Amino acid sequence: MISGVDEVVFSVHGDDRGKLIAIESGKDIDFDIRRVYYIYDTGADVIRGRHAHIDLRQIMICVSGSCEVLVDNGTQRETVLLNAPDRGIFIHALVWREMLSFSRDCVLLVLVDRLYSREDYIFDYNEFRSVADAERNEEAL
């Protein structure tokens, strides 16, 4: 995975009745979940996302079906296939993301560390690159 993105794997509690995954803040993920949303009924040719966040951190899990997530930290990019309910990706701040190749049955669950705020979004890719470059330069000092 590129820096700024981590793979996460959740424990599955399974028995003859089926499977269950529990996600607890402070135990399975290191932030307090302040918001949950899910994306479904998305056409196969649709691209969602196309933005970065200034501070927000989130975990994406495809709990049904599959989709791809293109992640870009300003110097590296990668396309990750999400197709399992027990695996996801942790996307840190200042990572550009695009969600694509949705299967008909895809349900993409997103766990977020803060409430919805349009102020935290960067929608312009070039602006994202400048902000990410400035952040990298500051870290290098």
Ligand code: TYD
């Ligand atoms: P949008 O940001 O376009 O979704 P994505 O980036 O995942 O493609 O969101 C679609 C609509 O839903 C838009 O009107 C904003 C609204 N929305 C909320 O009200 N709350 C939320 O937490 C999110 C993610 C979106």
